Amino acid sequence: MDFKKAEEMLELCESNGISISQAMKMRECSKFETTEEDILNRMQQAWKIMKESAISPTKTAVKSMGGLIGGEAKKLNDHRMAGGSIVGNLMSKAITYSMAVLEVNASMGLIVASPTAGSSGVLPGVMLALQEEYNISDDKIIDGLFNASAIGYLAMQNATVSGAVGGCQAEVGVAAAMAASAATELMGGTPKECTYAASTVIMNMLGLICDPVLGLVEYPCQNRNASGAANALIAAEMSLSGITQMIPLDEMLDCMYNVGRRLPVEFRETAKGGCAITPSACKLCDKCF
Amino acid sequence: MSSISVFDVLGPNMIGPSSSHTAGASSIAYLAWKMAGGSIKHVDFTLYGSFAETYRGHGTDKALLGGILGFKTDDTRIRDSFEIAKKMGVEFQFTTNEIETDVHPNTVDIHIITGDNKTLDVRGESIGGGKCRIVKIDNVPVHFTGEYSAAIIVQKDMPGVIKHIASALSDRDINIAFMRLFREGKHERAYTIVETDSSLPEELKDAIMENKYVEDVMLVQI
Numbered sequence: 001m002d003f004k005k006a007e008e009m010l011e012l013c014e015s016n017g018i019s020i021s022q023a024m025k026m027r028e029c030s031k032f033e034t035t036e037e038d039i040l041n042r043m044q045q046a047w048k049i050m051k052e053s054a055i056s057p058t059k060t061a062v063k064s065m066g067g068l069i070g071g072e073a074k075k076l077n078d079h080r081m082a083g084g085s086i087v088g089n090l091m092s093k094a095i096t097y098s099m100a101v102l103e104v105n106a107s108m109g110l111i112v113a114s115p116t117a118g119s120s121g122v123l124p125g126v127m128l129a130l131q132e133e134y135n136i137s138d139d140k141i142i143d144g145l146f147n148a149s150a151i152g153y154l155a156m157q158n159a160t161v162s163g164a165v166g167g168c169q170a171e172v173g174v175a176a177a178m179a180a181s182a183a184t185e186l187m188g189g190t191p192k193e194c195t196y197a198a199s200t201v202i203m204n205m206l207g208l209i210c211d212p213v214l215g216l217v218e219y220p221c222q223n224r225n226a227s228g229a230a231n232a233l234i235a236a237e238m239s240l241s242g243i244t245q246m247i248p249l250d251e252m253l254d255c256m257y258n259v260g261r262r263l264p265v266e267f268r269e270t271a272k273g274g275c276a277i278t279p280s281a282c283k284l285c286d287k288c289f
Numbered sequence: 290m291s292s293i294s295v296f297d298v299l300g301p302n303m304i305g306p307s308s309s310h311t312a313g314a315s316s317i318a319y320l321a322w323k324m325a326g327g328s329i330k331h332v333d334f335t336l337y338g339s340f341a342e343t344y345r346g347h348g349t350d351k352a353l354l355g356g357i358l359g360f361k362t363d364d365t366r367i368r369d370s371f372e373i374a375k376k377m378g379v380e381f382q383f384t385t386n387e388i389e390t391d392v393h394p395n396t397v398d399i400h401i402i403t404g405d406n407k408t409l410d411v412r413g414e415s416i417g418g419g420k421c422r423i424v425k426i427d428n429v430p431v432h433f434t435g436e437y438s439a440a441i442i443v444q445k446d447m448p449g450v451i452k453h454i455a456s457a458l459s460d461r462d463i464n465i466a467f468m469r470l471f472r473e474g475k476h477e478r479a480y481t482i483v484e485t486d487s488s489l490p491e492e493l494k495d496a497i498m499e500n501k502y503v504e505d506v507m508l509v510q511i
Contacts, residue, residue, distance in 0.1 A: 109305060
């Protein structure tokens with residue numbers, strides 16, 4: 001049992017009356033000769049690491065290796081706790097937790113690449129915010145992670161999730177598409193609606209370049225993870241309200257890949273363009289190490 | 290391309306900040322540690338390309354040293370690998386080679402002196418998403434990834450050695466996933482790399498060593 005395109009995945013879901021998370025679990029068990037119990041255990045371990053990395057920096061600020069970031073998650077958390085949030089609890093938590101994971105990552109802490117280290121905040125951020133705001137059980141969240149991995153798998157299979165190949169749209173863009181699809185399933189959306197949400201995110205983050213200051217996975221990566229989390233919630237909200245997309249996910253992934261390959265090399269993780277060569281970023285070059 | 294698993298998407302579980310510059314680096318050194326039989330007295334790392342340019346900010350040095358101490362990619366001790374290596378009496382050195390550019394951008398050469406004074410040279414490449422491959426052993430081009438358990442056999446290039454290796458595996462009901470032979474020249478030193486679907490028992494080493502042309506056997510268990 002396998003699928004290589006979103007279209008095939010949707011057919012499989014529809015003909016068997018199953019969710020995307022179930023389809024992905026079935027694929028994993030059949031392709032890799034493993035049991036559902038085994039993959040659930042592994043996913044529980046991943047979720048445990050995700051949660052820990054999303055929460056700890058909200059309490060204690062962590063300084064990054066390169067020194068460009070640290071303490072952002074705590075600021076956001078304190079701001080919300082003090083009643084100052086202007087975007088409401090769900091959005092505030094999603095961006096707080098997303099930024100938190102990047103703090104852990106940048107300080108050599110333990111994270112789950114989802115799908116990459118540089119985009120590892122988006123999915124945990126959105127999942128944990130939803131869990132807390134809507135009292136969703138860990139078991140349901142783990143289903144959400146399988147749903148998300150189906151979208152990530154389709155991107156890896158048919159496009160790329162590497163910033164060096166396709167820019168930030170391939171990393172944070174795909175991470176956000178994964179989170180949007182998972183959020184849609186968790187909040188009662190159909191498989192098709194999940195792919196609409198994913199498609200929307202790829203569209204909204206299309207063309208985003210990868211331009212890390214000093215070449216480090218810190219800045220603007222951490223900001224972009226927050227932006228990815230927000231984009232995921234926007235797309236899920238749209239899809240759950242019944243808005244459909246005329247460009248299906250398969251076409252959006254092809255489109256993203258095409259755009260990515262056409263990006264000049266300066267905008268693909270080389271730290272030779274974009275934010276990385278602004279005067280303020282260049283001033284840091286001598287100081288950082 | 291091999292099939293993509295759920296845990297290739299959500300994974301690896303890793304010490305940050307970069308799957309290629311941190312997790313992939315530690316995986317290369319971890320494989321080298323296994324190949325050296327887990328005993329390291331001295332290690333020199335030579336970094337190329339992007340590894341050479343950005344290793345400090347990505348903790349590539351800590352990750353490499355952690356790997357050579359036997360720490361996996363998700364081991365939080367990687368952060369403190371310098372202190373741990375010093376405590377364990379493992380000597381280490383990092384140099385960069387920014388002159389040689391005709392290599393994969395994330396390449397490292399690892400020169401090891403083992404506890405029993407043998408030397409081992411390994412070149413590894415970090416190829417993205419935490420994945421890596423070993424591309425040279427003692428200057429001979431090879432190829433294996435560490436995704437499977439592997440036996441690396443150093444032998445003289447003579448008739449019958451491969452048959453002997455295959456029989457030893459078959460006698461133990463071990464299925465071969467991939468098998469490759471690399472040699473310096475006809476009747477010179479050769480390397481056989483066998484990747485298998487199941488784990489490899491320690492006594493397999495002795496069984497393969499029974500052939501007079503086999504010089505050394507390294508088992509890399511996953």
